[in-house]
Each structure stands twice: as C-alpha cells, then as structure tokens.
Amino acid sequence: MTAILAVTEQRDGALRKVSREAVWAARQLADQLGATVDALVLGAPGVDVAAADLGAAGADRVLVAADAAFARYAPDGYAATVAERAKAGGYAAVIVSATATGKDLAPRIAARLDVPLASDVTALGAEGGKVTASRPVYAGKAIQRVVFEAPQGVVSLRPNTYVVGSAGKAGAVESVAAASVPARVTVREVKASEQGALDVAEAEVVISGGRGLKGPEHFHLVEELAKAFGNAAVGASRAVVDAGWRPHAEQVGQTGKTVSPTLYVALGISGAIQHLAGMRTAKVIVAINKDKDAPIFKAADYGIVGDLFEVLPKLTEEVRKAKAG
Amino acid sequence: MASRFDGVDFYDVASLLSEDERAVQATVRQWVDEKLLPVINRHYVEGTFPKELIPEMAQLGFLGANLPEQYGCAGLGNVAYGLIMQELERGDSGIRSFASVQGGLVMYPIFAFGSEEQKRRWLPKLASGELIGCFGLTEPDFGSNPGGMITTARETGGGWVLNGAKMWITNGSMAGVAIIWAKTGAVDDARSIRGFIVPTDTPGFTAKDQKGKLSLRASDTSELVLQDVTVGKDALLPASQGLKSPLMCLTQARYGIAWGVVGAAMACYDEALRYGKQRVMFGRPIAGFQLQQQRLADMLTEITKAQLLVLQLGRMKDAGTMTPEQVSLAKRNNVDMACECAREARRLLGANGILVEYAAMRHLVNLESVYTYEGTHDMHTLILGEAVTGLSAFE
Amino acid sequence: MKIAVCIKRVPDTETRIRIAADGVSADEAGVKFILNPYDEFAVEEALQRKEKAGAGEVVVIALGPDAAQETMRTALAMGADRGVLLRADAIPADVLAVAKALAAELKDGGYDLVLFGKIAADDCAQAVGPMTAELLGLPCVTAVSKLELDGGKGVAHREIEGGVEVVEFALPAVLTADKGLNTPRYPALKGIMAAKKKPVEVKPVTFAAPRLRVAALEMPPARKEGRIVGEGPDAVPELVRLLREEAKVL
Numbered sequence: 001m002t003a004i005l006a007v008t009e010q011r012d013g014a015l016r017k018v019s020r021e022a023v024w025a026a027r028q029l030a031d032q033l034g035a036t037v038d039a040l041v042l043g044a045p046g047v048d049v050a051a052a053d054l055g056a057a058g059a060d061r062v063l064v065a066a067d068a069a070f071a072r073y074a075p076d077g078y079a080a081t082v083a084e085r086a087k088a089g090g091y092a093a094v095i096v097s098a099t100a101t102g103k104d105l106a107p108r109i110a111a112r113l114d115v116p117l118a119s120d121v122t123a124l125g126a127e128g129g130k131v132t133a134s135r136p137v138y139a140g141k142a143i144q145r146v147v148f149e150a151p152q153g154v155v156s157l158r159p160n161t162y163v164v165g166s167a168g169k170a171g172a173v174e175s176v177a178a179a180s181v182p183a184r185v186t187v188r189e190v191k192a193s194e195q196g197a198l199d200v201a202e203a204e205v206v207i208s209g210g211r212g213l214k215g216p217e218h219f220h221l222v223e224e225l226a227k228a229f230g231n232a233a234v235g236a237s238r239a240v241v242d243a244g245w246r247p248h249a250e251q252v253g254q255t256g257k258t259v260s261p262t263l264y265v266a267l268g269i270s271g272a273i274q275h276l277a278g279m280r281t282a283k284v285i286v287a288i289n290k291d292k293d294a295p296i297f298k299a300a301d302y303g304i305v306g307d308l309f310e311v312l313p314k315l316t317e318e319v320r321k322a323k324a325g
Numbered sequence: 326m327a328s329r330f331d332g333v334d335f336y337d338v339a340s341l342l343s344e345d346e347r348a349v350q351a352t353v354r355q356w357v358d359e360k361l362l363p364v365i366n367r368h369y370v371e372g373t374f375p376k377e378l379i380p381e382m383a384q385l386g387f388l389g390a391n392l393p394e395q396y397g398c399a400g401l402g403n404v405a406y407g408l409i410m411q412e413l414e415r416g417d418s419g420i421r422s423f424a425s426v427q428g429g430l431v432m433y434p435i436f437a438f439g440s441e442e443q444k445r446r447w448l449p450k451l452a453s454g455e456l457i458g459c460f461g462l463t464e465p466d467f468g469s470n471p472g473g474m475i476t477t478a479r480e481t482g483g484g485w486v487l488n489g490a491k492m493w494i495t496n497g498s499m500a501g502v503a504i505i506w507a508k509t510g511a512v513d514d515a516r517s518i519r520g521f522i523v524p525t526d527t528p529g530f531t532a533k534d535q536k537g538k539l540s541l542r543a544s545d546t547s548e549l550v551l552q553d554v555t556v557g558k559d560a561l562l563p564a565s566q567g568l569k570s571p572l573m574c575l576t577q578a579r580y581g582i583a584w585g586v587v588g589a590a591m592a593c594y595d596e597a598l599r600y601g602k603q604r605v606m607f608g609r610p611i612a613g614f615q616l617q618q619q620r621l622a623d624m625l626t627e628i629t630k631a632q633l634l635v636l637q638l639g640r641m642k643d644a645g646t647m648t649p650e651q652v653s654l655a656k657r658n659n660v661d662m663a664c665e666c667a668r669e670a671r672r673l674l675g676a677n678g679i680l681v682e683y684a685a686m687r688h689l690v691n692l693e694s695v696y697t698y699e700g701t702h703d704m705h706t707l708i709l710g711e712a713v714t715g716l717s718a719f720e
Numbered sequence: 721m722k723i724a725v726c727i728k729r730v731p732d733t734e735t736r737i738r739i740a741a742d743g744v745s746a747d748e749a750g751v752k753f754i755l756n757p758y759d760e761f762a763v764e765e766a767l768q769r770k771e772k773a774g775a776g777e778v779v780v781i782a783l784g785p786d787a788a789q790e791t792m793r794t795a796l797a798m799g800a801d802r803g804v805l806l807r808a809d810a811i812p813a814d815v816l817a818v819a820k821a822l823a824a825e826l827k828d829g830g831y832d833l834v835l836f837g838k839i840a841a842d843d844c845a846q847a848v849g850p851m852t853a854e855l856l857g858l859p860c861v862t863a864v865s866k867l868e869l870d871g872g873k874g875v876a877h878r879e880i881e882g883g884v885e886v887v888e889f890a891l892p893a894v895l896t897a898d899k900g901l902n903t904p905r906y907p908a909l910k911g912i913m914a915a916k917k918k919p920v921e922v923k924p925v926t927f928a929a930p931r932l933r934v935a936a937l938e939m940p941p942a943r944k945e946g947r948i949v950g951e952g953p954d955a956v957p958e959l960v961r962l963l964r965e966e967a968k969v970l
Contacts, residue, residue, distance in 0.1 A: 073885065075860070100880035104862045107815075107847035111854035116814045116932035119845045132935065137844050141737040142746065143938045144843075146813060150931040184859035185889040188875070192883045199881035205969075248865070248900045249879055254733050254841065255757055255899060263969040274733055280940065284967045286959065292948070293603045299943060301967065302959055306952040314953040318960045322970050329734055331752075344790050348797055348912045356906055386909030399909035409909075 027058025055171020212268015271296030383454025419544030431458030497547025758837025797907030
C-alpha cells in the first residue's frame with residue numbers, strides 16, 4: 001500500500017500550526033491515491049507529539065524521531081532523517097511546509113533522495129496514480145501545474161492554503177531512528193524579532209502599510225489595528241521598506257514575502273504589480289486609500305476611499321468592538 | 326509616480342544598441358529611478374541643485390563619459406553618452422544640464438584644446454566630481470551672437486589678465502574652475518577669441534546666483550564677473566583658435582541635448598499613459614477617450630522619430646562624419662517635440678498636471694529653457710536655412 | 721578567496737506574464753530579461769568579500785540560453801572576474817537537474833564560497849542552492865541576511881517566522897543571499913566597458929529525461945470585482961459589517 005509522509009514542524013517543542021495543514025494536505029492526497037498518511041515529528045526527546053491533533057488532521061501514524069540535536073532546526077540531521085525514513089517507507093510523496101525551515105529542508109531532502117521537488121505548492125492532486133501539484137510562479141503572476149513522473153517526490157506546501165478539517169484517524173505513535181550524520185551547520189541560537197512571533201507569511205490577518213502613511217512615525221496606527229484583530233501581523237509595501245521605515249521581514253510582494261492570509265488589509269498602498277503579486281491569493285482583501293483610482297481597488301474585495309488618518313482610528317475602534325462583542 | 330520606468334520603445338530601438346549601450350542605459354535608468362526622482366521635487370520647489378548626488382554620478386562615470394579612460398573617464402562611444410543624457414533628462418533637465426556642462430563644455434574643451442599637461446591636471450578631477458566646472462561664453466548683451474563678446478584677455482609678462490562679465494552660466498556658483506572665452510585682440514576681432522582655464526578662487530572672479538528662475542529650478546545658474554583676473558600662461562588652452570573653438574564645444578553640448586530632451590518627453594508620455602489608464606471620468610479610464618488617445622499617439626510618434634534621429638546622429642558622430650548642421654536639426658526638432666509632449670501630457674493630466682507630484686509641468690517649464698539655450702530654436706532654423714541655401718540670414 | 725556566484729537570467733519582475741502558445745511556458749516575446757534580483761545580493765557579497773580579502777577571484781556561473789551571457793555581463797560589470805555559461809536552451813522544471821549541472825561545474829573548482837540568490841523570480845523554486853550544496857556535500861545556509869566570516873568559519877543570520885536563526889558553519893560553504901545582506905552596487909560605466917573584455921566560457925549541458933513535467937501554465941484565477949464601500953470614516957461601520965456578515969472573516 002502506498003503512503004504519504006507529512007513532515008511536521010515544531011518550535012520550542014510545540015508543533016506549529018502548519019504541521020496540521022501538511023498532514024491534512026497529505027490526507028486529501030492519500031484519499032485520492034488510496035494511501036495512508038504518516039506524520040513525522042522531529043524534535044528533542046519530550047517533544048509534544050500532539051498525536052491526537054495530528055490524528056484528527058489525518059495521520060494514520062505519528063512517527064517520532066527524537067534526538068537531543070533536534071531541539072532547534074538541524075538542517076543536516078533533519079534532512080538525513082527524513083530522507084532515510086522516506087527511503088525505508090517507500091512514500092509516494094513527502095510533504096513539508098513551505099516555511100522558512102521547510103524551504104530550507106525540502107530541497108535537501110529531494111537532493112538526498114534524488115527525486116524531484118515542487119516548491120511552495122498551493123494545491124495537490126492525483127492523475128492516473130501520479131501526484132500533481134499547482135504552484136505559483138513569477139511571484140504569483142501565473143500558476144504552474146506539474147506532474148511527478150517519478151515514483152517519489154517532495155513537495156513544500158504554502159502555509160494557509162489548506163483549511164484543516166477533521167479526519168478522525170488514529171495517529172498511533174511510533175518511534176523511528178534519528179539519522180546520525182555530522183552537522184555541517186549548527187543553529188547556535190534563535191533570536192526573537194522585535195515584531196513578536198507573528199510573521200506576515202503565516203498570519204491569518206495581515207495589515208500592511210504603504211507610502212500613504214507619510215512617515216514611519218505613523219505606523220503605530222497600523223500596529224494598533226493589527227492589535228485590535230489580535231491574530232494579525234504587520235506588513236509593509238516595498239516603497240516603505242526601501243525608504244527604511246520598516247524592516248524587510250515585513251515586506252509583502254515580489255521581492256518580499258508572498259502571503260495568503262484570510263484577510264489582507266492594504267493601507268495607503270497604491271497597488272504596484274509587484275505588490276499585488278505578493279498578496280493576491282489572500283481570501284479577502286480590503287483597501288483604504290485616498291486616491292480612488294489607485295490600482296489596489298481593482299484587487300480589493302472592499303474598499304474605502306478616504307484619508308487614512310481619519311479612517312484608520314475609526315476602523316481600529318470598530319474592529320475592537322466587533323472582537324469584544 | 327511610484328512605479329518604475331520601463332522605457333518607451335515602440336520601434337525596438339534597443340535592438341539597434343550594443344550590449345554595453347543597453348547596460349549603460351540600464352545603470353543610468355536605475356540610478357535616476359532610485360536616487361534622483363525621490364529628491365528632485367524637493368530640490369525643484371526649493372530651487373536648489375542636488376549636490377549630494379554628484380559623488381555617485383561621478384563614481385558611476387556619468388561625467389565626461391565619452392572621453393578616454395587614461396584621463397579617468399569611462400571611454401564610452403557617443404551613443405552610450407547620448408543614452409546617459411537621455412536617462413538623466415528623464416529625471417530632470419537641470420541634472421542633464423549639469424552633466425552636459427561638466428562633460429561637453431568643460432572637460433571637452435580641455436581635452437580638445439588643452440595641452441597634455443592640462444589634460445592630466447584637470448580631467449581626472451573633473452571626472453571624479455572633485456572639481457565642478459562651468460563654461461563662460463554667453464554675455465549679458467551677446468547671447469545668440471557670441472562673436473560680439475566684449476570680455477578681454479590681455480597678455481602680461483607672466484600670463485593673462487581677464488576682464489568682462491558672463492551670464493546664464495550653468496554650474497557657475499558651485500564651480501571650482503571656469504572655462505572663460507575672451508578676446509585676446511581687438512573687440513571686433515572674433516578670430517582672437519581664446520579659451521582660458523580659470524580657477525574660480527582667483528582674485529577678481531565672482532559668481533552670483535541668478536534669482537527668480539521659473540525654469541530649471543534644480544540647476545545652478547549664475548552671472549560671472551571678472552575684474553582684473555590674473556592667471557598664468559598655463560591657463561590658456563593652446564589649441565583654441567577663434568569663435569569656432571567654443572562653437573565646437575556647443576556642438577558637443579547640443580548633441581547631448583538632442584538626446585536628453587527625448588528622455589524628458591519619454592517621462593511625460595509615460596506619466597500621461599499611466600495616468601490616463603488609471604484616471605476614471607464618466608465611468609471609464611480617460612485613456613479610452615479619443616482626444617486623449619490622439620495626444621498619446623502624437624507623443625509616441627514624435628518620441629519614436631526623435632529616438633531614431635539621435636541614434637543615427639550618434640552613429641555618425643562615432644564614425645566622425647557628423648556635421649554641426651545635423652546636430653542643429655536634431656536639437657531643433659527634438660527640443661520642440663519634447664516641449665509639445667510635455668504640454669500635451671500636462672493637459673492630459675488635468676488639474677493634477679499642475680502639481681509638483683507629477684513631472685509633466687516641471688519638464689514643460691524646464692524645456693522652455695532648453696528651447697532657448699545652446700542655440701535658440703530660431704537660430705538653429707537659420708543655421709539649417711543657411712546650410713541648404715548657402716545664404717546666411719543673420720550675418 | 722575564490723568565490724563562485726550562481727546567477728540566473730529571469731524576466732524583469734515588473735513584466736506582465738503572458739502564456740505562450742504551448743500552454744506550458746511564458747511567452748518571451750517583448751519581455752525584458754534581467755539578472756535575478758536576489759542574485760545581485762550574491763554578486764555584491766562576493767565582490768565585498770574579495771575586496772576585503774584583498775585578493776581572490778569571483779566567478780559567475782549561469783545556466784541558461786546564449787542570451788544569458790548579456791545577463792552575465794551585468795555581474796561582470798559589477799566587478800566579477802570571469803563567467804561560465806552552462807548553455808541549455810531550456811531550463812528544466814525539475815530543478816534538481818539544474819543543481820546537478822552546477823555541482824558538476826563547481827566540484828573541482830576549489831571555491832571557498834559558493835553563493836546563490838535566495839529565490840529566482842521566475843520559477844520561485846528556492847531550491848537550487850541547497851540542492852547543489854547537498855550534492856557537493858558542503859555546509860549550506862539559505863536566505864542569509866547577515867554574514868560574518870572569520871578565517872575558515874562563518875556565522876550567518878537567516879530570517880525565520882518571528883525571529884532570526886544564527887547559524888554556524890565552516891568554509892567551504894554554500895550560501896543563498898536574502899535582501900538585507902548588502903546593498904548591491906550599480907554596474908559603473910567603466911565596469912561595463914571592462915566587462916566586455918572579461919572571459920566567458922560556454923559549456924553545453926544536457927539533461928536526463930525530466931521527472932517533473934509541466935502540464936500547464938495558467939493565469940491565476942481572476943478575483944471577483946470588488947466594490948468601494950464608501951468614502952471616509954463614515955464607511956467604516958458598513959465595512960466591518962461586511963467583513964463579519966458577508967466575508968465572515970471577523
């Protein structure tokens with residue numbers, strides 16, 4: 001029987017939300033192929049296996065590779081362990097989340113297995129027993145559909161593209177060996193960023209500011225709206241990052257991050273093509289801009305034409321009320 | 326406004342350029358987008374030249390770019406030089422004027438009429454931007470007729486003493502050195518005109534900003550006064566001989582202008598096109614209305630013709646066959662068409678077109694100066710008239 | 721220091737993409753091609769490292785069609801010493817094949833450092849760098865936004881969600897460059913003239929049968945027409961109502 005391997009991701013011993021998305025995507029694919037799903041957890045001994053969660057997301061088995069060196073991301077050890085497991089298990093597909101870690105890990109796994117890779121995939125499918133994947137290319141200006149012409153392939157899956165349901169699988173926990181390979185690179189420490197833990201690439205809500213804010217000193221208005229939402233990250237247009245108002249980590253667009261949040265709010269962003277490329281896959285887009293002809297309104301589901309400095313405080317207040325109510 | 330410039334190239338003129346010419350254009354284009362355009366409006370409104378940009382312009386090789394490498398220059402061909410002017414003027418005519426004067430009117434005469442020692446002494450500093458130069462030919466009462474100048478240079482035992490006044494001198498106040506044209510013989514003897522390299526800190530040399538300009542506001546324009554300015558023998562450009570020497574310099578500068586103004590026109594067309602597609606009136610983009618389409622079609626047609634005109638002019642300059650009259654034709658045609666493009670773009674932009682946020686009106690008023698300087702439109706008409714009839718209408 | 725920079729020719733990032741008649745690739749007619757933006761950071765880093773070391777060589781390696789030579793000249797104009805073009809008319813979607821060709825070229829090159837851009841603006845695979853490292857058996861750090869090298873050791877910063885990983889490694893190593901690592905220089909005009917004289921070696925490469933087949937290239941689904949809710953702060957309550965009741969995102 002074929003199987004799909006979903007590689008989960010943990011930080012500080014806790015599974016990250018994307019793990020369930022990877023397992024759920026594996027489950028959807030497995031159901032089309034008549035396959036089973038194994039979820040692989042890599043971490044230090046004592047890592048939260050979250051078997052119930054992963055089972056609910058669709059894992060038939062949860063394989064745990066525990067190693068003291070796996071407390072933080074260990075590129076060589078992780079890649080070797082996944083590759084060994086993938087070889088031994090004969091998986092049709094290995095699914096990794098296209099996070100900062102996963103984007104680093106997936107190519108290493110593919111190279112070690114000598115199998116093809118499809119990066120940053122937004123949809124998986126099966127066609128005549130072969131795995132297919134859709135992936136945004138040209139920074140989202142086009143979608144490429146690829147077919148794996150190999151018995152095994154690696155996929156990295158863009159966060160926020162699968163809405164996880166309930167599969168009610170067993171999620172039976174088994175231990176597997178961590179590969180013992182020398183670490184060529186070592187993550188010495190992880191510094192938390194000043195912006196807090198929520199990253200634009202993963203947040204469910206992204207509130208982005210552009211030149212319309214007129215200066216870095218007004219970005220607190222954006223931050224306050226993000227706070228009102230609670231689950232929002234602050235993003236920025238390329239213009240304001242280039243001007244040094246905001247850090248590059250917040251940049252949304254072709255030379256920044258590509259995001260697919262549930263809600264994207266563009267504040268004072270005109271909507272250059274390279275910005276649109278980075279956020280067009282958001283489920284709902286709201287734009288607020290003083291220029292009614294700004295291209296951002298063409299991309300937006302809802303727009304308000306007006307002065308940010310008048311509209312924004314009011315919006316923050318209303319969102320706060322809505323959240324409280 | 327916010328978006329990057331992608332060029333205006335309806336006839337794929339880029340395919341007629343060499344790989345290095347395209348690369349030069351790409352560098353200057355990117356520099357203008359990233360460094361000049363973000364600051365030009367402020368300087369324009371305040372009436373200041375963006376001096377802070379000079380070191381990088383020099384380091385990238387924009388100054389005297391078509392002069393040889395042995396003097397610290399980039400050693401480019403004349404088409405690449407023209408493309409530099411085109412991209413700079415897409416930013417602002419004042420910045421192109423600065424580069425034109427430094428390269429075509431200061432470095433070129435030293436290169437063409439100077440001794441080897443003068444070239445080695447002055448050119449590398451002018452190429453590196455360490456030293457800024459200006460060109461003193463025009464006088465308060467002698468604009469289109471420079472041969473009538475009354476500035477004089479009298480030989481003394483140790484050198485020369487210069488007396489006179491020069492007007493409308495680009496870079497005048499910030500220059501460290503001036504190329505001064507003066508009569509060494511009788512005031513009615515235009516053949517006695519010679520060029521001098523005059524450090525501006527020489528006693529008796531003063532430069533004063535010309536106030537009240539409504540055009541070329543991001544450019545330094547000055548009046549120079551020379552009162553008993555004493556320089557050594559080594560100040561004379563030995564190979565300069567008569568009025569034809571400064572006129573040769575003007576041919577260099579006019580060549581750059583013919584290229585440059587195409588850039589200003591391209592900026593106006595690009596802005597008008599973007600605006601027209603975005604601006605909605607009567608429920609649809611104004612670019613969909615026939616009257617605006619005619620504006621755009623006319624601009625594109627004239628720009629395309631001008632692009633091909635200067636390209637061939639550049640190829641002839643590289644081949645050594647270009648004549649001053651051919652430069653006159655290109656200067657006359659291209660400046661005029663750029664003025665028209667800027668005006669039509671300004672009008673297409675409606676009320677927004679009078680704001681500094683949009684470039685059209687800035688280009689429009691700049692181009693009025695360009696229309697007048699380096700040989701007025703009318704003078705070039707008469708030069709062409711003389712060239713084809715053999716009959717001078719002004720002498 | 722001997723440094724290799726692997727670069728790619730890609731369509732200008734502001735280009736509108738049109739699907740070619742074959743239905744699986746982008747139409748290249750009228751498209752301007754540039755040096756991949758992230759590769760500029762890699763080239764700049766290599767040049768700064770060489771300048772700091774006071775000696776060494778920066779070799780740019782590209783895999784692509786003949787036209788990639790013009791792209792390579794951009795890197796040479798910035799200051800790289802020579803180029804190697806691994807000539808292939810089409811770049812396979814199976815990027816591991818690309819990594820194999822690059823690894824074969826790099827293997828005996830004696831490089832202290834091999835640099836890539838973090839991501840290519842066309843295929844967005846973000847994979848060739850780490851794949852090449854694996855094939856060469858070299859340490860690899862991806863998406864480097866800060867780098868310190870001291871003797872044979874290095875420390876790199878890479879951005880992760882909500883933080884920065886500080887990664888240690890030994891040379892020789894493969895790194896992929898992120899924005900923020902440096903500010904790429906403009907190719908100066910003298911550099912452009914000098915680049916004309918720099919050597920570019922052209923070596924044809926061939927690939928095994930593709931194991932990842934592109935079945936289609938399509939435009940992304942058009943978003944449904946949005947609407948202007950209103951003007952000014954008075955429109956806010958209606959927007960919030962729509963977000964809650966219609967879009968169900970609040």
